[in-house]
Every structure is written in structure tokens, then in C-alpha cells.
């Protein structure tokens with residue numbers, strides 16, 4: 324960016340329009356918009372150890388990805404809606420803002436806009452796609468519908484190679500576009516920093532450290548996207564990079580100690596990565612004040628209970644109550660075939676068992692839960708998203724509000740990959756940290772029809788072979804999930820000279836980022852052949868194996 328351009332807006336009089344006044348606006352001077360104190364001018368920055376970049380979320384499918392990319396740069400990042408109160412943002416010690424993309428058009432009547440206090444703060448701002456268009460509109464530029472929708476790859480050509488946003492970038496680089504609107508006229512004080520064939524203003528910037536990108540730097544299809552974000556975070560916002568897993572653990576341990584004091588904490592342990600990391604972190608902070616309850620509902624994979632016992636009780640020396648409630652669950656699942664009824668029964672029974680065991684401990688003050696950041700974001704935006712209920716997704720860790728315990732949720736600001744890093748840093752075994760997700764209702768929703776002891780044994784045998792072969796082929800971590808399903812179909816086969824009439828087992832293996840969508844995994848034929856051959860040879864009662872080659876949508880990952 325050319326530094327000596329005469330500024331058409333000064334720091335004191337950044338021109339901005341907000342969603343409230345946009346209808347009537349001639350672009351008002353900031354002072355006229357609110358006249359309140361700025362949230363965090365560089366001089367008035369609250370003293371806090373952790374610096375943050377705030378993403379104002381306009382509803383893009385990539386918003387969460389922006390936050391992940393920023394955190395990958397070792398800077399803490401939160402995703403917040405445009406109507407977040409300024410006090411909330413100020414408390415996070417922001418060093419800069421990113422305005423996300425979104426489905427709206429800035430010229431629609433209710434198009435969301437960034438709150439005025441963001442501009443008042445004089446902290447750096449980076450608008451991405453819709454975020455760029457919205458800041459252009461708020462600061463006095465003009466956005467119009469493009470003649471052609473631009474979607475997919477484009478080549479970005481830098482016009483101002485010296486811009487700090489472009490440090491370490493080649494003069495031309497591929498980027499990922501997904502937009503229909505375009506900037507017709509830049510706001511006063513802005514210049515074009517880069518263009519593509521279809522977007523003459525693909526990157527714009529002002530001397531006030533406000534930038535706009537028409538493309539998406541957060542997606543993998545923009546190979547230099549992370550460099551651009553890093554430049555923004557470090558060179559423009561001046562972040563130090565203090566968001567590390569080591570710091571997170573130290574901070575969390577200190578916070579948990581302070582919060583719990585001499586109180587008692589209980590936690591449900593399932594052997595999954597989230598509950599395991601929660602338990603280990605809290606145990607590190609308060610030791611024996613934590614009691615974990617492991618409810619074996621009899622619907623777990625082979626050796627799961629033993630493995631959890633060895634890790635937590637024997638190796639980590641934790642206080643754990645192991646309850647074998649398998650008979651109880653089986654009894655209640657007798658003759659039940661409807662998947663939703665199965666889920667409901669398992670959820671209810673789990674809560675009952677957990678409560679009974681918790682009562683035996685005596686007075687308890689806190690309930691620990693493995694809530695993660697995507698859950699927090701999802702529940703914050705649940706009101707605005709009308710989505711059809713496909714499955715109830717009973718998570719057996721979801722414990723009842725009526726227990727009236729204070730919640731301890733030390734992972735509520737973390738993404739799954741960060742939880743795994745915490746688990747590794749705390750010394751949890753690799754196989755636990757990298758465990759594929761396993762549904763709360765367990766094998767019950769992988770047995771089509773009634774769940775019986777006999778069927779559970781068959782499914783455990785088949786599932787064991789799948790897991791074994793997938794791990795041997797070093798595919799386990801690349802797959803989101805891989806497992807066997809016991810169908811209620813029986814078919815004719817021949818073994819030796821005998822006719823057989825046995826179960827049909829289906830193999831499911833998918834790749835996915837977040838389980839919202841999934842693709843069936845192209846497993847090598849020889850891996851499939853070994854799985855099939857071993858299952859029919861090693862698992863009595865099964866004489867046929869098929870591979871599920873449907874993606875989600877239209878299928879779901881689980882069969883029930």
C-alpha cells in the first residue's frame with residue numbers, strides 16, 4: 324500500500340453507517356452515531372494477558388474455519404454475532420477484527436452490518452467477501468450485483484506488492500472465490516491492492532489498516548490464505564502469538580482450582596476423547612476432589628471398558644466408579660426396534676444410573692462436561708437456524724439440568740483438534756486422543772432391529788476386524804469413522820459343503836470434516852477383501868459382507 328496517499332478520512336472521523344441508520348443514512352460521522360466511549364482504542368486497551376482476534380459472523384459456511392485458521396496462528400479467536408454487546412468484545416482484549424462472509428447482499432433491507440464500535444475502536448479490520456462488501460458500504464463505498472457470479476478458482480495478481488498484507492506472497496497466486504456482488508466504488512481513502520480477471524477490486528485497503536478481500540483466505544483452495552491471515556494478525560494487528568496449548572493448560576488448571584476451591588466435582592467418563600481430556604485436565608487441577616463415573620451400558624466396542632479402566636484408574640490413578648449396568652439396558656431395550664425409541668431409552672437409563680451413583684458420593688458441587696466450541700456456537704445460533712430434526716443425537720454425556728450442579732466446562736472454547744492437542748500434552752495415550760467419534764447410544768444404533776446379547780457379540784466381532792484392518796492399513800486417522808453394522812437381513816451361503824443362513828454385515832467408512840456432510844471412503848480393494856474374508860471366517864453367524872457406498876446426504880453416517 325502506498326503510504327503517502329493523502330487520507331480522505333482521519334482516525335478521528337472514520338465514516339461509518341450501521342444497520343440501524345443505514346436506511347436514512349447519509350454516511351454519518353462516528354461521533355454522531357453513538358458518541359459512546361470507544362471499546363478498545365490502542366490507548367484504552369484493557370490489561371489482559373490473552374490477546375484476541377474477533378470474527379464478526381455474518382453467517383458464512385466458512386466462519387468457523389476463519390476462527391480455526393487464526394488459532395492455528397497461535398492467536399486466540401472467537402466468533403461472535405454482529406449484535407454482540409461492546410462490553411463482551413472489550414473483555415476479550417481484541418487486537419483486530421475479521422468480518423466474515425455471509426449469504427446476504429448489502430443492498431437488502433435487513434443486511435447485517437458490523438456494529439459502529441468496531442470502527443470506533445480504530446483497531447485493524449479485515450473484511451472477507453460479504454465482510455468486505457459490508458465494510459465498503461458502511462464506510463461510503465458502493466456495492467452492486469455482479470454481472471457474472473464468480474465461484475471457484477481465480478488467480479490473484481498483486482498491484483501493491485509492498486502492502487504488509489502481502490509479505491512473503493508471490494506476485495500471482497490462486498485464490499478461492501464465491502460471490503455474486505462486487506465493489507463498484509471503494510470508500511474514500513481506499514486503494515486497490517490486488518485484482519483477478521473477474522474482480523478488478525479483489526483486495527482493497529486503506530491507510531487506517533482496514534482491508535477487504537473478495538476471496539476466501541480461510542479455505543484450503545487458497546494456498547497462500549494462511550500467509551495473508553498471518554500477515555494481518557501479526558504485521559497489521561501486532562499480535563504476539565500467545566495462544567498455545569501449554570498456556571491453555573496452565574490457565575485452565577489455575578482457573579479450575581480457583582473456581583472449585585475445596586468443592587467436589589463429578590464427571591461422566593465415556594472413554595471418548597472429550598470426556599477423557601476433561602477428566603484429565605480437571606484431575607491435574609484438583610486431584611481426588613474429582614470423581615468420574617463410567618457407566619457401562621453394554622453397548623460398547625470390544626475391550627473398551629478394560630482400556631478405559633487401565634488408562635484412568637491404573638495409569639492416572641483417578642477416582643473412578645465403574646458401573647456395569649449392561650443387563651439393565653438390555654432389559655429395557657427388549658423388543659425395541661425403532662431407532663429413536665432406542666436413543667430415548669438409553670439416554671433416560673443413563674441419567675438414572677448416573678444419578679444413583681452420584682447420590683452415593685454425597686454432596687457434590689460441580690458437574691464437569693465436555694462441551695466444545697462448535698457446540699457453543701451452534702447453540703448461540705440455534706434460534707436463527709430452522710433445521711429439520713433428522714436424529715435426536717442423544718449424547719449420553721448430556722446430563723440433566725435438574726441435578727442443579729454448577730457446570731464446569733473447561734473445553735468450551737476449544738475446537739476438536741485443539742482438544743486432541745491438549746490430550747496429547749497431558750500424556751493421554753495416542754489411541755484415546757485420536758479415537759474416532761463413537762455415538763452415545765453405542766452399538767445399539769448399529770444393530771438394525773432389536774438389540775440382543777447374541778447380536779451384540781456378532782457386531783463386536785465384526786467391528787473388531789474392521790478396526791484392526793483399518794489401523795493395520797494406517798487409514799484410521801484419515802477416516803472420520805469406520806465401523807461395522809449388523810443388518811437384520813439373513814442370506815444363504817455355503818461354507819465347506821454346507822449351506823449356511825447367516826447375517827449380512829455392512830461396512831461403513833467415511834471421510835468428513837464435521838459429520839454434517841460425509842463422503843464414503845475409497846478404501847483400497849485389498850483392505851476390503853481382508854475385512855470381508857476375516858469377518859466371515861472369524862465371526863460365527865455372518866456369511867456375507869457388503870460395503871456402503873453412499874455419502875451424507877442423502878444417507879446419514881450411522882444406519883439408524
Ligand code: XMP
Pocket residue numbers: 666714715716717718719760761762763764804838839875878879880881882883
Ligand atoms: P449421522 O448418523 O446423523 O451422524 O450422520 C453424525 C455423527 O453423529 C454421531 N451420532 C450420534 N452421536 N448420539 C451421539 O452421541 C447419537 O444418538 C448419535 N447419532 C449419530 C455419528 O456417529 C456421527 O459421528
